Amino acid sequence: MSKISLSIEAVESWRSFKSWKNVTVSRPRDRRKELPLTTQPTQTILEAIDNCTGSILIIAHNRPDGDSIGSVLGLALALDAAGKKVAIRSEDPVPEKYRFLPCVDLIRELDAEINPPVELVMILDCADFDRIGAAKALIPPGVTVINIDHHATNAGFGDISWIDPNTAATGEMIVRLLNEGGIRIPQDCAAGLLTAIITDTGSFQYAQTTAETLRIAANLIEAGAPISDLCEALYMQFSRQRVRLLARLLDRLNFACGGHFCYAWLDSEIFRKTGATREETEGLIDHIRAIEGVVVAAILERLPDGQQIRMSLRSKNPDVNVGAIAAIYGGGGHIAAAGAHIAEPHAEFESELVEHVCKTIDQAAIRPRA
Amino acid sequence: MSKISLSIEAVESWRSFKSWKNVTVSRPRDRRKELPLTTQPTQTILEAIDNCTGSILIIAHNRPDGDSIGSVLGLALALDAAGKKVAIRSEDPVPEKYRFLPCVDLIRELDAEINPPVELVMILDCADFDRIGAAKALIPPGVTVINIDHHATNAGFGDISWIDPNTAATGEMIVRLLNEGGIRIPQDCAAGLLTAIITDTGSFQYAQTTAETLRIAANLIEAGAPISDLCEALYMQFSRQRVRLLARLLDRLNFACGGHFCYAWLDSEIFRKTGATREETEGLIDHIRAIEGVVVAAILERLPDGQQIRMSLRSKNPDVNVGAIAAIYGGGGHIAAAGAHIAEPHAEFESELVEHVCKTIDQAAIRPRA
Incomplete structure (x- = not known):
């Protein structure tokens, strides 16, 4: 779309x-x-x-x-x-x-x-x-x-x-x-x-x-x-639970497209172990976005039913439109920030997403920083 | 001083x-x-x-x-x-x-x-x-x-x-x-x-x-x-090593004074394990400062000789002067940001620092946020 x-x-x-x-x-x-x-x-x-x-x-x-x-x-x-x-x-x-x-x-x-x-x-x-x-x-x-x-x-x-x-x-x-x-x-x-x-x-x-x-x-x-x-x-008012959530999130980063795409999964277990709430995930994605070489950052959150996925996307490059990627999954947003709610993800969701993101990044022909 | x-x-x-x-x-x-x-x-x-x-x-x-x-x-x-x-x-x-x-x-x-x-x-x-x-x-x-x-x-x-x-x-x-x-x-x-x-x-x-x-x-x-x-x-250009360093730092936080003082130690081992350099510690302290309830944040870095300590301090409250705390250890700085280099810390350095910080916080009579 x-x-x-x-x-x-x-x-x-x-x-x-x-x-x-x-x-x-x-x-x-x-x-x-x-x-x-x-x-x-x-x-x-x-x-x-x-x-x-x-x-x-x-x-x-x-x-x-x-x-x-x-x-x-x-x-x-x-x-x-x-x-x-x-x-x-x-x-x-x-x-x-x-x-x-x-x-x-x-x-x-x-x-x-x-x-x-x-x-x-x-x-x-x-x-x-x-x-x-x-x-x-x-x-x-x-x-x-x-x-x-x-x-x-x-x-x-x-x-x-x-x-x-x-x-x-x-x-x-x-x-x-x-x-x-x-x-x-x-x-x-x-x-x-x-x-x-x-x-x-x-x-x-x-x-x-x-x-x-x-x-x-x-x-x-x-x-x-x-x-x-x-x-x-x-x-400056992050709870200790939120801090624990951030620490664990940063320990489960996945990199693709030569480091230009970085994403992490959140699930019920991480919330249970850290004590953080789902509302406290706001801003976590900025820490992924802040990594050198990353063009697209994503947080994929498996909702409590274990099936539905909430996806947040950020782009650091105006030539890489994450709004268009979110639209593939029925979501929306801007070039720089977008999201989607995937009600029935199929088994290859993750590998397909990586493929979509890498293709978008490749098309934008990202040049290394001068 | x-x-x-x-x-x-x-x-x-x-x-x-x-x-x-x-x-x-x-x-x-x-x-x-x-x-x-x-x-x-x-x-x-x-x-x-x-x-x-x-x-x-x-x-x-x-x-x-x-x-x-x-x-x-x-x-x-x-x-x-x-x-x-x-x-x-x-x-x-x-x-x-x-x-x-x-x-x-x-x-x-x-x-x-x-x-x-x-x-x-x-x-x-x-x-x-x-x-x-x-x-x-x-x-x-x-x-x-x-x-x-x-x-x-x-x-x-x-x-x-x-x-x-x-x-x-x-x-x-x-x-x-x-x-x-x-x-x-x-x-x-x-x-x-x-x-x-x-x-x-x-x-x-x-x-x-x-x-x-x-x-x-x-x-x-x-x-x-x-x-x-x-x-x-x-x-937005943090190395992956720096991200690993942050994750580990957030896993070794110490709280004192009812959560008003939060500090963490860095040592050679954490740099070896994460691959981060000492130069990359800049800004880490802001993550500690950002925790709810924290008034004073500190990073204590044991230098490679294993004996000397570099101390960074931040205060979120203008009534709590970390410059004065740093001065006790021969350092200096502002109310909000200060540091010291402790060449010969004695065995009770940590407990004494906690005591100094807590005393300073107590004197400022921090009120809980409305």
């Missing part, structure tokens, strides 16, 4: 949602598709916010990460301070590691009541409409849906969509939106938005980090976001 | 050097000491550079780190582009991990010839005059010595000293100096200076990172420093 077919699928999901809700899709899809993805309809978004007298419902994607959580919190706190009624909902709960964030309890489960009724919906950092899961049911018929995202695979669902794949984090886009609208960024809002940027750039290390990313982060520090405290909470 | 006595020692070293070179110390020490450490004599420094018609000798500290290497390279390349004659010298060679930096070969060994003769000396990122080691011999009598540094323990040796302990890296001070002098920052210079800032802030994570640090980094990106390439070279 290529990137394009994924996008069309996402559009179909949104269109069928709209027809299910008995609403005409307000603008013809075909015209929308001609617009460059970087069109910035920020003024339209600000007007919609300004005109909204009911609740603004802000939705995070399921299995929310730092960018998702930081962005929804940041946007909500800024709009709340500006006198708007806001509600944040997420199908999945906020992972333990992000629960230190101020006002994180504003992100509530789907069945929490919203008052006054929702008049505007904003979906953040969500490449695919399906990724909000059951939160779809909270969108009243006829209400404008705004889609703000930085994923290149976002096909532009929603009534207003603002997709900027050149931005390092959705949190960065929220800062630009608030600045353009002259909306003040309170301290707790700044903490959320800086968290979004830090986590999606790996602390300003990934390729999409620009001078603008750093300037926006500087402004958030001045708005009161305590950068070193945030980094300590994000990167 | 307290921070103050360390400083006096450093001043003594500089004074005896000056008398050995038969030069009068140009300004009375006592008057200098009354000046606040943050006095910014940048105009005086710029004038000295401007007036220099011979070579400007730039010296890195021994066992140079990323801030030292990046700062000397950055300063040299900017001054070279501005038409000045520059030479860089370092007692110790540039570690392998920094050899990717453009123009790194400009940092040469002490016996390389300097032409025309040295007329001005600039010592960067060097808290103590003794820390340039045998490079002292390269300083001609009567030549002005400029000391630019961000270490709070720097007592201000040199004829002109600019110490700003509120700055995250010496590289940041060099950018400010160049900006103030209207000196253009060429691309390779920007790469060196950004490396200095990235390494001394742990990629913008440590407490001294300010909004200004990020803005300066943004300017360096615009001057052509490729931030993600630099981060890949700095953090």
Whole structure:
């Protein structure tokens, strides 16, 4: 499955949602598709916010990460301070590691009541409409849906969509939106938005980090976001169990393609022996990615049923698109980070994956570092 | 040995050097000491550079780190582009991990010839005059010595000293100096200076990172420093041997003071078994520092003779000064990072260290995280 077919699928999901809700899709899809993805309809978004007298419902994607959580919190706190009624909902709960964030309890489960009724919906950092899961049911018929995202695979669902794949984090886009609208960024809002940027750039290390990313982060520090405290909470609070898990993971690395592909398996036994939880696997893959010569890193996790596999992939080279590899297994993602859930892996899954990855690496003709 | 006595020692070293070179110390020490450490004599420094018609000798500290290497390279390349004659010298060679930096070969060994003769000396990122080691011999009598540094323990040796302990890296001070002098920052210079800032802030994570640090980094990106390439070279090029070393280190952690102190021993056996070199221990301590509850992290390395110990210390809490703990063993450093070399440890070294650390932690009355 290529990137394009994924996008069309996402559009179909949104269109069928709209027809299910008995609403005409307000603008013809075909015209929308001609617009460059970087069109910035920020003024339209600000007007919609300004005109909204009911609740603004802000939705995070399921299995929310730092960018998702930081962005929804940041946007909500800024709009709340500006006198708007806001509600944040997420199908999945906020992972333990992000629960230190101020006002994180504003992100509530789907069945929490919203008052006054929702008049505007904003979906953040969500490449695919399906990724909000059951939160779809909270969108009243006829209400404008705004889609703000930085994923290149976002096909532009929603009534207003603002997709900027050149931005390092959705949190960065929220800062630009608030600045353009002259909306003040309170301290707790700044903490959320800086968290979004830090986590999606790996602390300003990934390729999409620009001078603008750093300037926006500087402004958030001045708005009161305590950068070193945030980094300590994000990167300096690993449990001893997680440390044991890392030690064992690093002892079971497999190398292929002359060291350009490195992967490791996780299974129930390693969790039992180390005491770590499955939630604590976040970031482990970065340690594999950090090895000299590695172009593609993978963690393959055999789920408790012993059959299903969760696969995470990372690429260090922009010419090696792990999103395309994940798509072979029905998954998705970016060039640099992707994943898939394989429900029924056949016996040759591992050797086949190695073959796919090596072929992709070979095609990119990786040159040794100068 | 307290921070103050360390400083006096450093001043003594500089004074005896000056008398050995038969030069009068140009300004009375006592008057200098009354000046606040943050006095910014940048105009005086710029004038000295401007007036220099011979070579400007730039010296890195021994066992140079990323801030030292990046700062000397950055300063040299900017001054070279501005038409000045520059030479860089370092007692110790540039570690392998920094050899990717453009123009790194400009940092040469002490016996390389300097032409025309040295007329001005600039010592960067060097808290103590003794820390340039045998490079002292390269300083001609009567030549002005400029000391630019961000270490709070720097007592201000040199004829002109600019110490700003509120700055995250010496590289940041060099950018400010160049900006103030209207000196253009060429691309390779920007790469060196950004490396200095990235390494001394742990990629913008440590407490001294300010909004200004990020803005300066943004300017360096615009001057052509490729931030993600630099981060890949700095953090994504660990050898497999280094990864094995990390795995074993994480398997031999010792906890004390209710988990607030965590330390591990390295010895010849672990290097033999993993194939890692002693140079590759850099950054290992951050993995210990990253454990939940840990306030002080330590790596104790038994040197090949089996008797001497190299100790590295890190503190996550500004109220727990590991510099003071290192000073007990004749070492030095900052509140957050310090080290010592223990030539003749007695049998109870380990239990005594645990006692010292626990006492320091207890005195700071660490509260559990909210």
